[in-house]
Amino acid sequence: MDYLRAFIVGGTICLIGQILMDKTSLTPARILVSFVTAGVILGALGIYDPIFEYGKAGASVPLPGFGYALAKGTIKEVQQNGLIGAFTGGIKATSAGIAAAIFFGYLMAIIFNPKAKS
Amino acid sequence: MVEKRLGEQTIAFKNPPSIISTAAIAGPKEGEGPLRDYYDIVLDDDLFGEETWEKAESKMQKEAVRLALEKLQIDEKDIDYIFAGDLLNQLMASSLAARDYRIPFFGLYGACSTLTESMSLGAMAVDGGFADYVIASTSSHFCSAERQFRFPLEHGNQRPPTSQWTVTGAGAAVISSKGKGPYITHVTTGRVVDFGIKDANNMGAAMAPAAADTILRHFKDTGRTNKDYDLIITGDLGKVGMELTLDIVKKQGFDMSANYSDCGVKVFDLTQQDVHAGGSGCGCSAIVFCGYLYKQLLEGNLNRILLISTGALLSPTSTMQGESIPGIAHAVAIERGV
Amino acid sequence: MKTLRMEGDCMEHTNEERLKKEFQDMVKRSAPSSNFLKDCLAAFVVGGLICVIGQFVMNFFINMGIPKEEVGYYVATIMVFLGAFLTGIGVYDNIGKFAGAGSIVPITGFSNSIVAPAMEFKREGFVFGVGAKMFVIAGPVLVYGISSSVIVGIIYYIMNLFK
Numbered sequence: 001m002d003y004l005r006a007f008i009v010g011g012t013i014c015l016i017g018q019i020l021m022d023k024t025s026l027t028p029a030r031i032l033v034s035f036v037t038a039g040v041i042l043g044a045l046g047i048y049d050p051i052f053e054y055g056k057a058g059a060s061v062p063l064p065g066f067g068y069a070l071a072k073g074t075i076k077e078v079q080q081n082g083l084i085g086a087f088t089g090g091i092k093a094t095s096a097g098i099a100a101a102i103f104f105g106y107l108m109a110i111i112f113n114p115k116a117k118s
Numbered sequence: 119m120v121e122k123r124l125g126e127q128t129i130a131f132k133n134p135p136s137i138i139s140t141a142a143i144a145g146p147k148e149g150e151g152p153l154r155d156y157y158d159i160v161l162d163d164d165l166f167g168e169e170t171w172e173k174a175e176s177k178m179q180k181e182a183v184r185l186a187l188e189k190l191q192i193d194e195k196d197i198d199y200i201f202a203g204d205l206l207n208q209l210m211a212s213s214l215a216a217r218d219y220r221i222p223f224f225g226l227y228g229a230c231s232t233l234t235e236s237m238s239l240g241a242m243a244v245d246g247g248f249a250d251y252v253i254a255s256t257s258s259h260f261c262s263a264e265r266q267f268r269f270p271l272e273h274g275n276q277r278p279p280t281s282q283w284t285v286t287g288a289g290a291a292v293i294s295s296k297g298k299g300p301y302i303t304h305v306t307t308g309r310v311v312d313f314g315i316k317d318a319n320n321m322g323a324a325m326a327p328a329a330a331d332t333i334l335r336h337f338k339d340t341g342r343t344n345k346d347y348d349l350i351i352t353g354d355l356g357k358v359g360m361e362l363t364l365d366i367v368k369k370q371g372f373d374m375s376a377n378y379s380d381c382g383v384k385v386f387d388l389t390q391q392d393v394h395a396g397g398s399g400c401g402c403s404a405i406v407f408c409g410y411l412y413k414q415l416l417e418g419n420l421n422r423i424l425l426i427s428t429g430a431l432l433s434p435t436s437t438m439q440g441e442s443i444p445g446i447a448h449a450v451a452i453e454r455g456v
Numbered sequence: 457m458k459t460l461r462m463e464g465d466c467m468e469h470t471n472e473e474r475l476k477k478e479f480q481d482m483v484k485r486s487a488p489s490s491n492f493l494k495d496c497l498a499a500f501v502v503g504g505l506i507c508v509i510g511q512f513v514m515n516f517f518i519n520m521g522i523p524k525e526e527v528g529y530y531v532a533t534i535m536v537f538l539g540a541f542l543t544g545i546g547v548y549d550n551i552g553k554f555a556g557a558g559s560i561v562p563i564t565g566f567s568n569s570i571v572a573p574a575m576e577f578k579r580e581g582f583v584f585g586v587g588a589k590m591f592v593i594a595g596p597v598l599v600y601g602i603s604s605s606v607i608v609g610i611i612y613y614i615m616n617l618f619k
Contacts, residue, residue, distance in 0.1 A: 006511035007504035014503025017557030036601035044608040057510035070605035086609025097532035104540035109574035112544040114271040116164035270576035274552020323483040
């Protein structure tokens with residue numbers, strides 16, 4: 001059941017992205033930026049919580065989930081540590097993803113070379 | 119004073135220079151295309167034994183020049199000028215290639231229109247009496263163009279159907295006062311035309327007005343029409359730009375549908391190869407002309423053609439600053455006998 | 457305004473703006489439509505499947521006894537690794553060609569957008585090539601994501617002051 005929900009929620013978020021890509025002149029980079037920012041806002045307003053509860057990985061793996069984690073982490077840290085939490089909370093909550101992307105990115109760049117497309 | 123000009127933008131040569139030799143080198147994907155048998159060399163490796171895409175492109179251009187000279191058995195010291203260009207910043211491919219020849223070098227940037235730009239200037243140098251032998255050469259490489267103008271190769275983006283595929287290839291043509299054709303008889307130099315297209319994924323549309331403008335100007339200046347040519351062929355408009363050009367020219371009273379084509383459509387099999395609207399790049403008209411069209415002229419399958427290489431004069435900076443795409447097109451009339 | 461000299465007498469005196477407008481309409485009509493339904497289906501299915509893999513990873517670590525608050529770290533790390541690895545071996549760009557947003561929007565796509573330029577610009581060296589170009593696509597995501605979360609934190613703090 002988890003899997004079906006993750007599939008539907010995750011698939012729907014990607015579907016929205018595809019519609020934006022095909023029907024507007026937004027570039028993929030702009031869509032990613034809007035998705036993350038939308039995740040932050042929806043997270044802050046508490047709208048993303050039920051989506052996450054329902055979709056689990058389907059809501060956390062797409063980029064709005066990244067924004068959601070940023071917002072949740074910030075709010076939690078502000079509750080615990082006051083204003084400085086606004087600066088520490090977001091990155092703390094998403095630290096694993098960011099550090100992994102930098103580290104594996106570097107690693108892959110050492111190991112592999114880009115190939116021509118066919 | 120001016121005695122070789124026709125109309126506003128056209129030159130008619132007094133002693134039409136000959137194209138005495140050409141060479142074309144194509145990448146692996148182009149080598150699977152319909153014109154595969156006409157290229158001198160088809161690479162089986164996009165890197166051409168080099169370490170970077172840029173150096174691979176440069177080597178293609180150098181080899182094309184070497185091959186074109188080899189066919190003539192003349193030495194590079196007999197060459198008076200080389201007019202060369204490519205798509206890379208500061209003409210990296212041409213400049214790196216040119217440091218290995220001892221030929222006076224003019225580096226040209228006309229985006230994908232550079233082939234006919236270099237042929238025009240080369241023919242003018244020859245008919246003007248400034249040179250006996252000149253080389254026009256251009257190149258482009260899919261991978262070096264992607265990383266400069268678009269995304270890294272391994273990025274998982276989706277190309278829209280109007281996008282075009284940069285041709286990996288290089289062509290060189292030797293133009294001389296001595297020779298028995300095919301002759302460059304006329305040159306119509308295009309103006310920059312911009313109809314406000316901003317979509318860098320639809321360069322065919324951005325260039326179509328420039329192509330149509332140059333074709334119509336050529337007709338007006340020379341008094342010729344499409345019926346005077348066996349083939350009118352644009353450089354890299356692709357399927358979308360080609361249809362737009364046909365449309366614009368038709369509205370002015372010239373129906374070219376019977377003898378009009380585009381190198382970007384010829385170079386790939388659009389139904390079998392995943393290239394969307396067709397080929398593009400300096401290499402596109404270069405390998406189609408230096409490989410295919412030149413041989414058709416030699417064999418007499420074509421007697422008179424109008425070749426119009428088309429360029430989209432955008433840069434990554436101009437795109438990011440929201441500028442529309444200026445287009446350019448230069449026409450060269452080539453015929454078998456004069 | 458310069459007059460556009462599109463040749464052929466009937467257009468010679470035409471207003472440039474109208475000509476441009478006409479042409480832009482012509483371009484809109486001429487553009488082949490992307491295969492919208494196929495694109496959407498591919499994005500939905502592939503995006504959904506990537507999330508199913510994410511769910512599998514999540515369940516795996518929950519069953520291992522990882523606390524619920526921390527399991528997100530594990531999912532993110534593994535998914536980022538998968539995206540990076542598939543980019544390295546040259547598979548992710550092919551998935552992207554088929555799936556479009558389906559493989560751009562998940563965190564594996566974020567990873568792809570970091571790894572692809574890192575690999576591409578290796579030839580410009582490890583400092584200004586790999587190091588600097590790594591964030592050429594993903595950088596804005598971090599800039600806007602993190603900045604907006606800081607703003608959220610500040611607003612939240614101020615709101616709590618007045619409670």
